[in-house]
Every structure is written in structure tokens, then in C-alpha cells.
Amino acid sequence: MNHIDFIASSAASAVKALYGTEPGPGLIQVQPTRKEFEGDVTLVVFPLLKTSRKAPEATAQEIGLWLKDNVAQIESYNIVKGFLNIKLSGSYWAEVLSALASNPEYGQLPPTGKTVMVEFSSPNTNKPLHLGHIRNNLLGWSISQLLKACGHNVMRVNLVNDRGIHICKSMLAWLKCGNGITPESSGMKGDHLVGDFYVKFNDLFKAEVKELVAGGMSEDDAEKNAPILKEAQAMLVKWEQGDPEVVELWRTMNGWVYDGFDRTYRSLGISFDRTYYESQTYKGGKALVEDGLSRGIFFRAEDGSVWCDLTGDGLDRKLLLRGDGTSVYMTQDLGTARQRFEEYNLDEMIYVVGNEQNYHFQVLKLILGKLGFGWADSIYHMSYGMVELPEGKMKSREGTVVDADDLVVKMYNTAKETSLELGKLDGMSESEQDSLFRMLSMGAMKYFILKVDPKKTMLFDPKESIDFNGNTGPFIQYTHARIQSILRKAEGLEKVAGKAELLPKEESVIALLASYPEKVREAGAAHSPALIANFAYDLAKEFNQYYHDTQIIREEDAAVRSQRLVLSETVARTLRHAMNILGIELPDRM
RNA sequence: GGUUCCAUAGCUCAACUGGAUAGAGCAACAGAUUUCUAAUCUGUAGGUUCAGGGUUCGAGUCCCUGUGGAAUCACCA
Numbered sequence: 276m277n278h279i280d281f282i283a284s285s286a287a288s289a290v291k292a293l294y295g296t297e298p299g300p301g302l303i304q305v306q307p308t309r310k311e312f313e314g315d316v317t318l319v320v321f322p323l324l325k326t327s328r329k330a331p332e333a334t335a336q337e338i339g340l341w342l343k344d345n346v347a348q349i350e351s352y353n354i355v356k357g358f359l360n361i362k363l364s365g366s367y368w369a370e371v372l373s374a375l376a377s378n379p380e381y382g383q384l385p386p387t388g389k390t391v392m393v394e395f396s397s398p399n400t401n402k403p404l405h406l407g408h409i410r411n412n413l414l415g416w417s418i419s420q421l422l423k424a425c426g427h428n429v430m431r432v433n434l435v436n437d438r439g440i441h442i443c444k445s446m447l448a449w450l451k452c453g454n455g456i457t458p459e460s461s462g463m464k465g466d467h468l469v470g471d472f473y474v475k476f477n478d479l480f481k482a483e484v485k486e487l488v489a490g491g492m493s494e495d496d497a498e499k500n501a502p503i504l505k506e507a508q509a510m511l512v513k514w515e516q517g518d519p520e521v522v523e524l525w526r527t528m529n530g531w532v533y534d535g536f537d538r539t540y541r542s543l544g545i546s547f548d549r550t551y552y553e554s555q556t557y558k559g560g561k562a563l564v565e566d567g568l569s570r571g572i573f574f575r576a577e578d579g580s581v582w583c584d585l586t587g588d589g590l591d592r593k594l595l596l597r598g599d600g601t602s603v604y605m606t607q608d609l610g611t612a613r614q615r616f617e618e619y620n621l622d623e624m625i626y627v628v629g630n631e632q633n634y635h636f637q638v639l640k641l642i643l644g645k646l647g648f649g650w651a652d653s654i655y656h657m658s659y660g661m662v663e664l665p666e667g668k669m670k671s672r673e674g675t676v677v678d679a680d681d682l683v684v685k686m687y688n689t690a691k692e693t694s695l696e697l698g699k700l701d702g703m704s705e706s707e708q709d710s711l712f713r714m715l716s717m718g719a720m721k722y723f724i725l726k727v728d729p730k731k732t733m734l735f736d737p738k739e740s741i742d743f744n745g746n747t748g749p750f751i752q753y754t755h756a757r758i759q760s761i762l763r764k765a766e767g768l769e770k771v772a773g774k775a776e777l778l779p780k781e782e783s784v785i786a787l788l789a790s791y792p793e794k795v796r797e798a799g800a801a802h803s804p805a806l807i808a809n810f811a812y813d814l815a816k817e818f819n820q821y822y823h824d825t826q827i828i829r830e831e832d833a834a835v836r837s838q839r840l841v842l843s844e845t846v847a848r849t850l851r852h853a854m855n856i857l858g859i860e861l862p863d864r865m
Numbered sequence: 866g867g868u869u870c871c872a873u874a875g876c877u878c879a880a881c882u883g884g885a886u887a888g889a890g891c892a893a894c895a896g897a898u899u900u901c902u903a904a905u906c907u908g909u910a911g912g913u914u915c916a917g918g919g920u921u922c923g924a925g926u927c928c929c930u931g932u933g934g935a936a937u938c939a940c941c942a
Contacts, residue, residue, distance in 0.1 A: 279881095304883095304884080306881065306884080307881075309885065309886095311885080311886075312885080317884095317885085319884060319885090321884075321922060321923075324922080331922080355885065356885065357884085357885085357922080357923090358884080358885060399942080436942060438942095439941080439942065440941080440942095441941090441942085553942080557942095578940090580940065589867070589868065590867080590868065590938080591867080591868090591938060594939080594940060596940090597940040598940065599940085601940085603939090603940070603941085603942085604941075604942050607942090629936090630869085630870070630935085630936060630937090631935095631936055631937065632936090632937085632942095633868085633869055633870075633936070633937070634868070634869075634936085634937045634938060635937085635942095637868080637869075658869090658870085660870085660871080660935085660936090661935080661936085693904075694904090697902095697903095697904065699902065699904095715904095723877095726878070726879090727877090727878065728878085728879090730870070730871085731870090731871070731878090732870090732871070732934095732935065732936095733877090733878090734876090734877065734878095736876085736877075739876085739877065739890095739891070742890090742891070743904050744890085744891085744904060744905090745889085745890040745891060745904095746877090746878080746879095746889060746890040746891085747890080747904085749904055750890090750904070750905090752904085753902080753904050753905075754904095754905090756902070756904090757901080757902055757905085758901095760901070760902060761901050761902095764901065765901090790881090793881090794881085797881075797882095801882085805878095805879090806881090809878095809879065809880095809889095812879095812889080812890090813889090816889080819905060819906070820905095820906070820907095822901080822905085822906090823897095823903095823905065823906045823907090824906080824907095826900095826901075827901055828901050829900085829901060830901095843901095864902090865902085865904075
């Protein structure tokens with residue numbers, strides 16, 4: 276039990292003893308005391324006035340007095356308006372510190388037995404990954420780390436969109452002007468190579484449209500009838516028929532892309548437990564729709580297409596099967612959702628997908644609910660906002676798309692430059708330096724993106740993202756490196772808490788540490804890694820202030836020094852745990 | 866037009882789910898280094914929380930109305 280819960284339950288006892296009634300849920304409101312006031316924990320008494328039938332100050336006074344008399348760990352209290360500020364004793368905090376320090380898994384919540392699947396990344400195989408995918412990947416990775424910390428079994432999955440007209444476009448352009456080029460022959464990363472042919476297709480397409488328009492065709496008609504587009508569509512039909520040549524080319528080029536993606540994933544430090552491919556799942560879901568049709572949940576239009584009427588829910592009608600009987604995106608998702616819930620007996624299914632698909636997931640849940648699946652409510656769309664640049668949205672036409680691999684390299688170079696400038700890496704080998712620069716650059720980038728509330732549109736300013744001072748990943752990494760440096764020098768010294776008095780600043784650091792498991796639970800419930808990022812920053816900042824004007828190793832009193840070492844070590848361990856949730860590693864030196 | 870989301874310091878973001886005098890970082894200015902790592906710390910300045918109403922002991926947070934912005938409403942995925 277942390278200090279907040281401890282005071283809450285003590286306050287509940289006080290109310291019962293003083294007023295004879297058990298306080299109802301929500302009436303005991305306890306929060307950390309704000310810095311301006313004296314105390315550790317604050318009880319808000321306003322909700323209790325109906326029970327006490329007294330003025331706020333008088334109620335606070337009575338409860339404060341009772342607590343001081345009956346709870347040994349409470350040292351003093353003061354009252355400001357309707358707020359009862361309670362100060363816990365130094366020995367209480369010392370005990371808390373000892374307990375935290377002795378738990379190597381601190382921050383890991385007990386197993387819940389629940390299984391959660393997180394789907395994220397889900398790229399198309401016609402373009403390399405860009406900044407938007409990075410936000411997706413980082414969110415997906417960190418939400419799954421977070422849920423693991425909450426005690427759930429977590430399964431990370433990727434659903435690769437490996438089929439469709441866009442893939443055929445790249446293939447066609449490669450056939451027309453690739454001259455047999457491969458990643459090996461060109462030295463290019465496969466996803467970039469294929470992406471270039473996708474761009475090439477669009478160039479050829481535009482040229483044809485222009486020519487047709489010049490010949491007197493309307494722009495709309497020209498865009499629909501450009502020969503190269505017709506060719507791509509014909510290729511898609513061949514692919515669906517299993518034409519050996521087309522399928523072979525498709526396999527080869529997708530293989531190039533997967534190699535490229537793997538490298539990007541590795542540089543971001545993410546991986547999956549299972550990868551699904553749309554080419555294998557896109558036909559699923561039809562049976563589900565047929566079933567709904569026979570039960571009168573869906574209806575068939577005159578042309579044979581199947582729909583779900585959602586006008587009663589304030590939405591539109593949604594197509595589920597085309598007139599020719601083929602399925603659409605929604606059909607597939609209905610099918611895969613059911614397959615996954617049944618195969619893995621999921622308690623929750625999280626889709627990390629951009630907010631441009633809010634409507635899709637709203638409809639998905641509604642339809643599954645109409646089909647009678649109780650687990651429809653266990654679907655959570657982790658919807659995140661776009662990443663914009665200082666000059667506005669990323670536009671591929673204007674060439675402002677920030678490529679994931681380029682960004683990773685740029686961040687690495689900046690980390691390297693900054694580190695070498697500071698010149699603290701004497702005696703570090705090349706490979707150690709390399710891994711440090713990776714840690715720092717990815718730490719900066721990941722923290723920059725993850726500290727923002729997922730659902731908000733965020734601005735990515737390249738200049739600001741490479742700033743390593745202030746509220747940044749490297750700030751937290753630096754705090755850790757300094758602690759590790761102390762601990763190295765303290766090797767052989769005793770580390771025990773509870774044998775010495777604590778400074779006020781030490782108590783507030785311990786209070787922060789003590790609130791960590793609750794923060795993990797809260798962040799998990801809110802599906803928000805940003806809460807963990809903010810916690811880590813607060814803890815690092817609090818420790819830095821403490822570190823600045825307190826001696827640790829140089830402290831002469833052995834009991835005090837020993838306790839400070841325990842505190843430092845526990846802060847370092849908690850920072851590692853929190854940052855690991857974000858997918859950020861902390862160096863021992865920097 | 867329907868649905869959903871967003872709006873807080875010059876800029877980027879917080880605010881414990883309704884609590885005290887709305888906090889950090891960046892940028893600006895003034896300081897701290899014979900030091901356990903200055904990628905740090907201290908201070909100054911910066912606000913009608915988009916506007917107006919409502920709910921109550923109490924609203925950045927909840928409910929209306931409006932303004933501004935974003936996404937979406939395909940026989941694309």
C-alpha cells in the first residue's frame with residue numbers, strides 16, 4: 276500500500292470513529308500535497324461535510340487530530356481552507372524506501388491472467404516507413420510494454436498490407452523501367468527501391484494523363500483511362516487468379532520490402548510475436564456477413580451487394596460485400612477480429628491506428644455488437660493524431676515526407692556530434708560509443724514523440740527534437756548515467772536504508788517513487804505511455820535537484836551515506852523500468 | 866450536412882479524471898562549476914486556459930451555444 280492509499284484508509288477510519296458512518300465511495304479524496312504547502316499528503320474535506328455536519332475547517336481539525344492521535348506514522352498536520360495537509364514521519368518514509376529498494380521487480384504489477392493483443396505498424400509494402408509510422412510503431416511498442424508491466428499477457432502483431440493495386444503499380448513500373456535492378460545490384464534498401472518505383476509509376480501515369488487531356492479528354496476520364504493504370508488493374512486481376520509470373524514478381528519485390536522493414540524495425544528496437552499478411556486474410560469474413568444476412572441483421576441491395584444499416588446509430592449505411600460478392604476492408608476486419616478472439620481467447624484487442632480511421636473502428640465495433648459478439652466492447656482503437664512539421668502536413672507531392680531511416684541517421688549523427696563535443700567518453704571503445712550514440716539518439720526521438728498525449732496532433736520540429744537539454748530523453752539518460760557513476764565509485768560500500776534521518780527533499784523523492792506502481796496502473800487503464808514519460812521526467816528532475824546540493828559518496832556519516840546510496844540506486848532502477856516501458860535504454864556513462 | 870477529435874505562456878507540452886495561487890521545457894534575461902558527470906542547478910519575466918452561458922462549496926477539466934482547426938462519411942485499404 277502506498278502513502279496515498281494508507282492515508283485514505285486511515286481517513287476512512289477517522290470518519291467512521293468520529294461520525295459513526297462509513298464514508299461512501301468517492302468521499303475520501305486524497306492527493307499529494309502541492310509544493311507550496313507543508314505536508315506530504317492532502318485530504319480534501321469538502322466531500323465529507325455532509326457527514327460531519329460541520330464547517331470545512333472544523334471537520335479538517337477533528338479528522339487531523341484523530342489521525343495524529345491514532346496513527347503512529349503521522350507526524351503533524353495543518354489546515355488550509357478545506358484542505359487537511361498531513362506530514363508523515365521520517366521513519367515511515369525510511370521504511371517505504373527499504374521496501375521499494377528490496378523489490379527488484381519494482382513497478383511490475385502482479386499477473387492478471389488476461390491476454391491482450393496489440394496490432395500496430397501495419398505498413399503497406401509499396402513505400403518505406405515515414406515519421407507517421409514511427410509514431411505508430413513507438414506507441415504500439417510502448418503500449419504493449421505498459422500492459423505487460425500491468426501484469427497482462429501481451430501479444431504484439433503486425434498486419435502487413437501486401438496486396439492490392441498499389442503493389443501492382445510498383446511492380447509494373449519496375450518491369451517497365453527497372454532493367455532488372457535489385458537491392459543487391461544497386462546497394463539500396465529494398466523498401467526504398469520499391470518505393471521509388473511506386474513514385475515512378477505515378478510519374479508515368481501523370482504523363483499519360485497530361486497527354487490524354489491535351490488530346491481533348493476530360494481530366495476525370497483521363498485519370499480513369501490512362502493505359503498504365505489499366506495495365507496495373509489487369510495485373511491485380513492476374514495476381515488474384517494466381518498467375519505464376521505475377522505472383523513470383525510479387526513475392527520477390529515484397530521480399531525486398533520486408534528486408535528493408537526489418538532493418539528499420541531493428542533500428543527502432545521493435546519486434547512482433549506474429550505477422551499477419553492481408554494476402555492471406557483478405558478473403559475472410561464473408562461467412563460472418565452471410566450469417567448476419569440470414570439472421571436479418573444485414574440486407575441485400577438490388578444489385579446483390581450487402582449492407583449494414585447504421586442510420587439508427589446516427590451513422591450511414593456500410594457496405595460489407597460488393598455486388599460481385601467480393602469483400603471489402605470492413606469484411607476482412609470483421610473476420611480477423613473474430614478469428615483472433617477465438618484463437619487466442621483475448622480479453623482485449625488494441626488497434627494502434629491513426630485517427631483518420633476513427634469512423635472505421637466505430638463501425639467495426641457497432642457491427643460486431645449487432646452480430647451478438649460480447650467481445651465487441653473489448654476492442655480498443657488506440658487512435659493517435661498526425662505528426663505535422665513546422666511548415667504543415669507532410670506531403671509526398673511536395674517532398675516533405677520525413678523518411679524514417681533518414682531521421683534515424685540524422686539523430687544518430689547529432690548524438691555523436693554532441694557527445695564528442697562534450698568529450699566525456701575517454702577510454703570508451705568504438706563499439707561502445709556506437710551503441711551509446713544509438714541509445715541517445717533513439718532516446719531523444721522516442722521520448723520526444725511519446726511524451727505527447729497520443730490522441731493529440733503533434734508537431735515535430737527537427738530542430739527541437741535534437742535538443743538534448745530540458746524535458747528530453749537524454750536528460751533522463753544523463754540522470755541515470757550520473758547515478759551509475761556514483762554507484763561505481765561506491766562499490767564495496769554498505770547500502771542500507773532506515774538507519775538515518777531523511778532530508779525533506781529525500782522524502783519527496785521517495786514519495787514520487789512510491790507512487791510509481793499506481794502510475795503504471797493508471798497509464799495502462801488510460802492506454803497512455805505519455806503518463807509514464809512524464810513520471811520519468813518528474814523523477815529525474817526531482818533527483819537532479821537533490822543531487823545538486825547533497826553529498827552522496829562524500830557524505831562522512833556512514834549511515835546517511837548508505838541510505839543515500841540506496842535512494843540513488845532505487846531511483847536509477849525505477850527510471851530504467853519506466854523508460855523500458857517507452858522502449859528507451861539508459862546508459863551507464865555518457 | 867452527419868459523426869469524431871482538438872484549442873492552455875511567444876513556441877512545444879503538463880495539470881493526479883471536479884480541488885488550493887494553472888505547471889515544466891525551449892527561446893529571453895541574471896546567476897552557480899578547485900564538485901559524486903554543468904547534457905545539470907538557481908532566479909527573473911511571460912496567462913481573461915478560444916468566446917459566452919449553465920451545473921456547485923469549487924470548472925482548464927462536466928453540460929449547452931457559438932468561433933477556429935483536424936479527420937472521416939468510397940463497390941480504396
